[in-house]
Amino acid sequence: MEKLESRLKNGKPEAFRELLEEYSPMVFSLIDRMIFDRTIREDLAQEIFIKVIENLQSFREDSKLSTWIYTITYRHLIDHLRRTRHDPMEKTESLEPTMSLSTQDHPEPLEGQRNAMLKILDAIPEKYRIVITMRYLHERSIKDISRITDLPEGTVKVRIHRGLRLLRKKSHLMEISNEL
Amino acid sequence: MNCKEFDNWVYSYFEGELEGDLKISMDKHLADCERCRREYAALKSLASSLSSIKLPEVPPGFIQRTLPKLHITYNLTQQSKPTWKMFWLIAASILFGGLIVGVFYLGGFAKLQNLGFIDKLMKISPGELGSWQVYLSIFLKVLVQNPYYVMFIAIFISVTSILWIRKKLAYN
Ligand SMILES: [Zn+2]
Numbered sequence: 001m002e003k004l005e006s007r008l009k010n011g012k013p014e015a016f017r018e019l020l021e022e023y024s025p026m027v028f029s030l031i032d033r034m035i036f037d038r039t040i041r042e043d044l045a046q047e048i049f050i051k052v053i054e055n056l057q058s059f060r061e062d063s064k065l066s067t068w069i070y071t072i073t074y075r076h077l078i079d080h081l082r083r084t085r086h087d088p089m090e091k092t093e094s095l096e097p098t099m100s101l102s103t104q105d106h107p108e109p110l111e112g113q114r115n116a117m118l119k120i121l122d123a124i125p126e127k128y129r130i131v132i133t134m135r136y137l138h139e140r141s142i143k144d145i146s147r148i149t150d151l152p153e154g155t156v157k158v159r160i161h162r163g164l165r166l167l168r169k170k171s172h173l174m175e176i177s178n179e180l
Numbered sequence: 181m182n183c184k185e186f187d188n189w190v191y192s193y194f195e196g197e198l199e200g201d202l203k204i205s206m207d208k209h210l211a212d213c214e215r216c217r218r219e220y221a222a223l224k225s226l227a228s229s230l231s232s233i234k235l236p237e238v239p240p241g242f243i244q245r246t247l248p249k250l251h252i253t254y255n256l257t258q259q260s261k262p263t264w265k266m267f268w269l270i271a272a273s274i275l276f277g278g279l280i281v282g283v284f285y286l287g288g289f290a291k292l293q294n295l296g297f298i299d300k301l302m303k304i305s306p307g308e309l310g311s312w313q314v315y316l317s318i319f320l321k322v323l324v325q326n327p328y329y330v331m332f333i334a335i336f337i338s339v340t341s342i343l344w345i346r347k348k349l350a351y352n
Contacts, residue, residue, distance in 0.1 A: 011254050011258065013251070016247055016250045016251065016254070017243065017247060019250075020242075020243045020246055020247065020250075021243065024238040024242060024243065025235035025236065025237075025238055026235060028235070028236050028238055028239075029235045029236055032236055041239075042239055042242060042245075045242065045246075046245075046246050046249060049246055049249075049250060050249060050250065050253050053250050053253040053254050053257065054253055054257050056254075056257070057257075117229055117230065117233055118233065121230070132230065136227055136230035136231045136233075137230060137231070137233050137235070139231065142195065157191060157192065157195070160191065161190075161191035164191070164223060164226055164227065167226055167230075168222055168223070168226055171226070
């Protein structure tokens with residue numbers, strides 16, 4: 001079987017479906033952790049896949065397709081954040097969500113454990129949340145994360161470590177508040 | 181090693197990046213210190229519960245809604261980007277047109293005639309040779325007797341190629 005990237009470049013119809021089936025969960029997952037406005041998640045996902053198709057010819061065969069798509073996804077979301085933050089009309093949307101906001105916003109009810117963990121994760125600052133999502137939810141290597149985000153590996157590690165510490169503190173608080 | 185040092189290195193230790201003496205002192209501190217053992221276990225369990233979070237469900241119908249957009253995008257971008265193959269094809273056809281103009285228009289044709297190649301072919305009567313040679317001889321006869329046709333064809337090829345390239349490049 002020919003590789004997905006070459007079938008995409010040749011415009012094989014079944015390759016587009018395969019691309020969507022394989023990468024949509026990851027794309028939606030990163031959108032959910034970076035953009036809290038749930039009304040635009042599907043639009044963002046479509047924009048990302050359109051970008052992938054638009055840039056197919058610039059994909060080099062010696063790099064990994066999954067890393068390349070991941071990079072396009074991350075950069076598109078960062079651009080979106082920059083755009084909306086500079087737009088005063090959207091200022092009402094808070095940058096760091098409160099816990100109650102993120103629970104209401106999840107469209108479908110989630111199983112308890114995952115829901116609790118995601119609530120805590122969504123409550124830590126973005127710069128930690130993003131690298132932790134990449135490292136643990138998406139199992140990217142530190143090297144990959146450094147390439148995707150354009151941050152030095154050392155910075156990535158420090159952020160993951162600080163993020164984990166913050167998560168630990170928050171999960172302690174949650175346990176205490178649950179007991180009360 | 182003290183607890184503060186342990187904390188500084190604990191993440192690299194957890195990622196399995198430490199080697200040699202540093203790793204040995206970390207191992208040792210972990211074995212000796214209750215507090216850091218607890219911290220390390222907490223780090224591990226936090227990482228594993230994060231890793232066990234499943235990716236979200238894709239909204240129903242998302243793939244159906246997105247597929248046509250991807251096909252449209254693909255068709256638009258493919259049409260507007262000439263590949264290198266196409267570029268060389270066009271360059272070759274311009275060169276070919278130029279060569280023909282050169283040969284027939286600038287006197288090169290006379291040289292070809294001097295070589296006797298064309299005369300020889302033109303003396304061949306149909307039926308004497310295989311069909312492609314017959315067609316070639318008829319084609320050459322027409323060209324030799326009507327050099328303006330040649331010029332017209334060559335210029336037509338060159339001009340349409342140039343216009344085509346310009347149209348393709350205009351999209352980018
Ligand atoms: Zn200690």
